[in-house]
Amino acid sequence: MMSEYIPVPLSDDEIRSTVAQLSEHFKVKARWRRKSAGEERKSVYRDIEGRGAYTNLETKTMVFGAKVDIMVILHEFAHIVDTTFPNWRMETLLGFVSAHGKRFRGSLEKVAQYFLGDAAKYDWSSEYPSIVKWAHSKGYTEHTVTKLWRAINDPIEAERMKMHLDECEVCRGDDDSE
Numbered sequence: 376m377m378s379e380y381i382p383v384p385l386s387d388d389e390i391r392s393t394v395a396q397l398s399e400h401f402k403v404k405a406r407w408r409r410k411s412a413g414e415e416r417k418s419v420y421r422d423i424e425g426r427g428a429y430t431n432l433e434t435k436t437m438v439f440g441a442k443v444d445i446m447v448i449l450h451e452f453a454h455i456v457d458t459t460f461p462n463w464r465m466e467t468l469l470g471f472v473s474a475h476g477k478r479f480r481g482s483l484e485k486v487a488q489y490f491l492g493d494a495a496k497y498d499w500s501s502e503y504p505s506i507v508k509w510a511h512s513k514g515y516t517e518h519t520v521t522k523l524w525r526a527i528n529d530p531i532e533a534e535r536m537k538m539h540l541d542e543c544e545v546c547r548g549d550d551d552s553e
């Protein structure tokens with residue numbers, strides 16, 4: 376059994392050099408900043424204990440929580456890589472390409488492969504449920520459900536998550552319109 380990844384919060388200097396390295400390699404200039412105090416959480420699912428982040432695609436700016444770790448940076452940077460595709464804005468607007476669909480997964484796979492040396496080293500089981508399922512099908516993780524959902528040991532809470540899956544395209548994974 377592969378060992379479970381434990382997030383390590385990064386300093387500003389570590390973020391700076393990581394983003395510079397990724398920008399250089401993928402030939403796209405990414406910006407970043409920390410979330411301002413009291414800034415509204417943009418990503419409810421991933422914003423666990425300050426790890427959460429989001430990306431403004433127009434300005435290519437990643438916005439990080441206080442405890443951002445390398446895996447979160449790689450996820451957000453994959454969104455930046457998605458903006459290097461021609462017509463990405465119009466395709467996104469029209470719903471031809473979805474935020475966490477096929478194109479994003481391919482970008483994340485490439486980013487993880489480059490930075491970690493092996494895409495299987497990425498912390499797939501902290502991803503959205505649909506991405507965990509996809510990563511499992513690619514052989515990147517032994518798990519089919521997220522770390523968070525694996526920990527649920529209560530039938531009512533499990534049912535609540537099932538209901539979320541029924542309603543949420545991102546978690547269910549059929550937002551893949553590409």
Ligand SMILES: [Zn+2]
Pocket residue numbers: 450451454475
């Ligand atoms: Zn994302």
Ligand SMILES: [Zn+2]
Pocket residue numbers: 420539543544545546547
């Ligand atoms: Zn969801």
